[in-house]
Amino acid sequence: MTTRLRRIAHLDMDAFFASIELLRYPQLKGLPVVIGGGRRTVDDALLAGGPGQPGRALRFIPLTDFPLLKNYVGRGVITTATYAARQFGVGSAMGMMKAAKLCPQAIVLPVDFEAVRKYARLFKSTVTEIAPLMEDRGIDEVYIDFTDVPGGQRGGGRVLARLIQKAIFEATGLTCSVGVAPNKLLAKMASEFNKPHGISIVYEADLQTLVWPLKCRKINGIGPKADEKLARLGIQTIGELAAQEKAFLVAHFGKATGAWMHEVAWGRDNRPVVTESEPVSMSRETTFDRDLHAVRDKAALGVIFTGLCNKLAEDLQRKGYAAKTIGIKLRYDDFKIATRDQTCEDFTADGRLIRQLAGQCLKRVPLDKKLRLLGVRASGLVKATEFEKLQNSAQERLFRQQALGLHAMETIAKTNHSSGQLF
DNA sequence: AAGCAGAGGTAAGGTCTC
DNA sequence: CCAAGAGACCTTACCTCT
Numbered sequence: 001m002t003t004r005l006r007r008i009a010h011l012d013m014d015a016f017f018a019s020i021e022l023l024r025y026p027q028l029k030g031l032p033v034v035i036g037g038g039r040r041t042v043d044d045a046l047l048a049g050g051p052g053q054p055g056r057a058l059r060f061i062p063l064t065d066f067p068l069l070k071n072y073v074g075r076g077v078i079t080t081a082t083y084a085a086r087q088f089g090v091g092s093a094m095g096m097m098k099a100a101k102l103c104p105q106a107i108v109l110p111v112d113f114e115a116v117r118k119y120a121r122l123f124k125s126t127v128t129e130i131a132p133l134m135e136d137r138g139i140d141e142v143y144i145d146f147t148d149v150p151g152g153q154r155g156g157g158r159v160l161a162r163l164i165q166k167a168i169f170e171a172t173g174l175t176c177s178v179g180v181a182p183n184k185l186l187a188k189m190a191s192e193f194n195k196p197h198g199i200s201i202v203y204e205a206d207l208q209t210l211v212w213p214l215k216c217r218k219i220n221g222i223g224p225k226a227d228e229k230l231a232r233l234g235i236q237t238i239g240e241l242a243a244q245e246k247a248f249l250v251a252h253f254g255k256a257t258g259a260w261m262h263e264v265a266w267g268r269d270n271r272p273v274v275t276e277s278e279p280v281s282m283s284r285e286t287t288f289d290r291d292l293h294a295v296r297d298k299a300a301l302g303v304i305f306t307g308l309c310n311k312l313a314e315d316l317q318r319k320g321y322a323a324k325t326i327g328i329k330l331r332y333d334d335f336k337i338a339t340r341d342q343t344c345e346d347f348t349a350d351g352r353l354i355r356q357l358a359g360q361c362l363k364r365v366p367l368d369k370k371l372r373l374l375g376v377r378a379s380g381l382v383k384a385t386e387f388e389k390l391q392n393s394a395q396e397r398l399f400r401q402q403a404l405g406l407h408a409m410e411t412i413a414k415t416n417h418s419s420g421q422l423f
Numbered sequence: 424a425a426g427c428a429g430a431g432g433t434a435a436g437g438t439c440t441c
Numbered sequence: 442c443c444a445a446g447a448g449a450c451c452t453t454a455c456c457t458c459t
Contacts (some may be wrong), residue, residue: 223438
């Protein structure tokens with residue numbers, strides 16, 4: 001009996017958001033379609049025409065009635081594009097205006113978050129029914145530990161990958177790509193090898209032939225900045241990265257990052273597949289329709305700021321968390337970002353208190369330039385049940401009640417005082 | 424009294440990902 | 442004026458405590 005090979009799969013849904021729209025509007029199959037545009041509805045953001053309310057019975061809308069990218073106005077970005085649209089160089093995170101220049105004839109649709117969540121639940125529950133050790137990696141991808149799943153070793157994982165791929169298609173009508181490898185790092189790369197609707201199986205011995213020729217940028221964790229720095233050092237491919245002394249990488253990228261780069265270039269990664277995790281922070285942020293001035297647009301900003309705080313408080317309460325640290329984020333018209341944090345004595349999920357703490361942060365940040373974005377963040381989270389336990393412990397209780405009482409009074413006093421001068 | 428080392432917390436900025 | 446929103450994690454600096 002041979003020992004079992006560690007087999008980790010990475011599963012990535014193909015053009016997830018766009019494919020969901022193609023299920024709803026089959027007449028768009030094969031056409032360039034982009035999904036996105038920020039939080040606005042398509043109707044808000046378009047100059048003229050459109051199919052009306054997305055999500056209605058629109059199967060039979062004539063093609064001429066769909067809104068076109070060339071008519072888009074606003075500040076959004078592309079979330080996903082169909083493969084037909086990608087032919088034109090349009091892709092995720094690209095500004096809508098830039099995309100409109102590349103492919104003006106593309107049809108633009110808003111994200112239907114409800115549908116996306118529904119399909120995400122469906123594909124993930126399909127996966128866990130077959131292979132229970134699944135790690136959630138956002139809305140449209142997961143890692144799966146095949147090692148001990150029946151059939152997970154056959155064909156290096158190909159048999160199980162095909163089974164899961166088929167089950168997902170039957171449950172959702174959507175396709176995905178799967179990579180199976182000895183670890184998460186390689187599995188993630190492998191899932192891209194045969195996109196869309198592909199499977200690729202990678203063994204340790206494939207490192208030099210399949211991985212080393214790839215650009216460093218293909219490593220999950222090496223983004224545009226690190227890639228550019230590597231390029232300046234004359235390092236383009238993962239193989240070239242693997243050829244560097246660890247000490248050299250540490251000297252240029254720091255102790256942690258340098259050592260990590262050396263490891264991943266050699267295909268080494270022992271991170272486990274993690275099925276449960278606690279959130280570290282929650283936030284709400286919004287980009288304004290136009291840049292706002294801290295003094296001139298004081299009233300509008302105040303309304304937005306309070307709204308963000310209240311939404312964040314709702315999020316915390318709905319998910320059952322309280323926060324110890326409240327922070328703000330500003331993006332100025334020149335795209336520079338400023339953040340401020342404030343840690344408080346008690347954990348809170350209260351909109352008024354969050355607004356007050358965030359207001360204090362706002363006083364510590366320069367407000368001379370126009371603002372493009374405003375955000376509020378809660379960190380230092382604790383589960384509300386734990387929070388209540390703390391509150392209910394006999395000695396803590398009295399103290400907390402006194403502190404809360406004082407805080408409430410302070411909050412009212414300070415808010416009344418400061419709301420007039422902030423904006 | 425001053426200095427140092429290590430741990431741990433807070434704050435600000437930055438990078439990366441989907 | 443092309444460049445969203447949400448979240449995780451890293452680095453550096455600074456402070457406090459021991």
